[in-house]
Amino acid sequence: MKSFSYYMLCAGTVCLMAGWSIYKPYSRPKMEVAVDSLYRDVEKSDTTSIASVPWELLFTDSYLQELIAIGLRQNTDLRIARTKVEAAEAVLMNARLSYLPSLSLTPEGGINHAVGQTVGKTYNLSASASWEIDLFGKITNAKRGARAALEGSRAYEQAVRTGLIATIAGSYYTLLMLDRQLDISQRTLENWEKMEQTIQALKLAGKANDAAVLQAKASRLSLESSTVSILRSIRETENSLSALLAVSPTNIERGTLEEQQFPDTPSIGLPIQLLANRPDVRQAEWNLSQAYYATNAAHAAFYPSITLSGTAGWTNNTGELVSNPGSWLFNAIGALVQPLFNKGINISNLRQAKARQEEALLLFQQSLLNAGKEVNNALTKWQAANMRLEYGNQQVSTLQEAVRKTELLMRHSSTNYLEVLTARQSLLEAELTLAQDKFEIIQGVIDLYHAVGGGY
Numbered sequence: 099m100k101s102f103s104y105y106m107l108c109a110g111t112v113c114l115m116a117g118w119s120i121y122k123p124y125s126r127p128k129m130e131v132a133v134d135s136l137y138r139d140v141e142k143s144d145t146t147s148i149a150s151v152p153w154e155l156l157f158t159d160s161y162l163q164e165l166i167a168i169g170l171r172q173n174t175d176l177r178i179a180r181t182k183v184e185a186a187e188a189v190l191m192n193a194r195l196s197y198l199p200s201l202s203l204t205p206e207g208g209i210n211h212a213v214g215q216t217v218g219k220t221y222n223l224s225a226s227a228s229w230e231i232d233l234f235g236k237i238t239n240a241k242r243g244a245r246a247a248l249e250g251s252r253a254y255e256q257a258v259r260t261g262l263i264a265t266i267a268g269s270y271y272t273l274l275m276l277d278r279q280l281d282i283s284q285r286t287l288e289n290w291e292k293m294e295q296t297i298q299a300l301k302l303a304g305k306a307n308d309a310a311v312l313q314a315k316a317s318r319l320s321l322e323s324s325t326v327s328i329l330r331s332i333r334e335t336e337n338s339l340s341a342l343l344a345v346s347p348t349n350i351e352r353g354t355l356e357e358q359q360f361p362d363t364p365s366i367g368l369p370i371q372l373l374a375n376r377p378d379v380r381q382a383e384w385n386l387s388q389a390y391y392a393t394n395a396a397h398a399a400f401y402p403s404i405t406l407s408g409t410a411g412w413t414n415n416t417g418e419l420v421s422n423p424g425s426w427l428f429n430a431i432g433a434l435v436q437p438l439f440n441k442g443i444n445i446s447n448l449r450q451a452k453a454r455q456e457e458a459l460l461l462f463q464q465s466l467l468n469a470g471k472e473v474n475n476a477l478t479k480w481q482a483a484n485m486r487l488e489y490g491n492q493q494v495s496t497l498q499e500a501v502r503k504t505e506l507l508m509r510h511s512s513t514n515y516l517e518v519l520t521a522r523q524s525l526l527e528a529e530l531t532l533a534q535d536k537f538e539i540i541q542g543v544i545d546l547y548h549a550v551g552g553g554y
Contacts, residue, residue: 121235121394123242124387131463136369136470140477147367149375149552153263156547158359161352162270165343169266172344176262179255186248193244196237234401235394243391250384256377260553262342267544269339274355275537276332282529283325290318290522296509317519321526355536360543366477366550372469375551382458382465389455396451399444472549480542483535490532497525 148156154163170176294314300306340347372379501521508518547553 121239121397124246124390126383127386127459129459129463129466131466133369133373133466136372136466136473137366138474140366145367145371146365147371147375147550147552148361148364148547149367149371149550151547151552153547153553156360156543156552157267159270159353159357161350162267165270165339165350166263166266168343168345169262170259173262173342174344176255176258179251179258183248183251183255186244186251190241190244190248193237193241196240231404233404234398236398236401236403239391239394239398243388243395246384246388246391250381250388253377253381253384256554257381260377260548260551263553264544264548266339266342268541269335269342270350270352271355271358271537271540271544272335273332273339273350273352274358275533276328276335277352278355278533278536279530280325280328280332282526282533283321283328286522286526286529287318287321287325290314290321293505293518293522294318300508313516313519317523355533358540360540364480364543364546366473366546369470372466372473372551376465376469377551379462379465379469379551382462386455386458386462389451389458393448393451393455396444396448399447400441469549473546476542476545476549480539480546483538483542487532487535487539490528490535493528494525494532497521497528501525 153166157163157166294311297306297310297314301308301311336350337347339350367375373383374380501518504518504521
């Protein structure tokens with residue numbers, strides 16, 4: 099028994115090593131995409147990347163940190179992604195077990211009795227083993243493909259995680275921007291109510307007419323309507339954020355837009371770093387690796403399968419003789435199965451596998467192009483928002499002075515009330531736009547952080 103097992107083990111090991119040598123592990127193919135040129139107008143020597151910054155250090159707002167932590171624990175999409183990882187781990191475990199022989203225990207017993215004869219009791223206690231030798235890489239490619247699928251699932255989970263962090267942060271800062279716009283609108287509304295009262299007083303003094311009063315009232319009502327729209331947007335954003343956190347719609351505790359601090363110049367590193375930092379790019383490459391091993395498995399289907407099997411046991415039934423006590427029983431078989439009539443099917447499967455591998459390669463290359471585009475767009479967005487903020491601050495200062503002077507002129511000269519209303523409306527729009535620009539700068543940082551693969 100020991101000798102038989104030893105020879106089976108030696109033979110299987112030799113054949114398995116031979117099978118491993120048939121197909122090489124996956125290696126990244128030469129691509130049509132020039133990775134080094136994915137970024138435009140960026141210093142190509144700086145390897146520092148904002149992607150290496152943990153999200154806790156980038157988003158320092160304590161309210162936001164708590165929201166992200168809740169999302170990472172409870173978000174439905176992220177939990178589903180984790181279950182996909184668990185399923186892939188089970189598939190890989192099953193593939194690894196394919197290297198081991200299958201064992202079974204078969205106990206049997208019976209009683210034979212005929213009239214005029216003594217009762218005959220038979221028993222058979224046997225164990226059998228079957229082992230498929232991976233001579234042509236069938237099992238090896240299946241295991242490597244399962245491993246690639248697992249890593250692809252992990253990359254997908256990471257992609258969901260980074261996207262979730264960016265979305266929660268974007269929603270949170272949207273709320274801060276809306277809060278700022280609401281505050282501006284409410285303060286402006288108070289001033290416009292005073293303005294309406296002033297024009298009413300000028301009418302009583304004979305310096306304004308009913309049209310002026312009605313125009314001032316219409317402007318105030320328009321602003322009140324805009325305020326209601328901002329409140330609606332706040333409520334809708336809170337509802338969306340609550341859904342991300344997998345909680346019932348609720349009020350979101352938060353800070354203010356003015357308190358937020360971010361790096362003055364976020365660094366993006368080198369384009370080659372996207373291969374390691376972007377989880378969607380890693381997932382695309384793992385999908386390519388899985389397709390590569392599927393093609394190898396399709397090749398292996400053309401070759402025969404070799405199976406070693408053996409049986410050992412204890413029985414008292416050897417042919418027509420029933421003995422008591424029993425005796426040992428041994429059996430060993432080697433089988434080779436060569437496919438004869440399914441060559442056409444194998445050829446079709448191979449062509450399909452090659453086509454899927456080529457598709458996976460194209461998707462991998464496109465994922466790199468998309469990543470480069472997102473980085474470039476995020477950087478452009480951040481740069482443009484900074485420039486607009488500078489001009490916006492100057493515009494607000496200018497319009498504040500214009501409002502002050504037109505109001506003085508209206509009280510002490512013949513300046514038309516419409517000029518005052520126009521100046522106030524321009525100031526309101528500039529202040530609302532300035533709040534939007536501040537938010538766009540923050541959103542640009544978030545987009546850039548997500549685009550380079552940040553959020554671990």
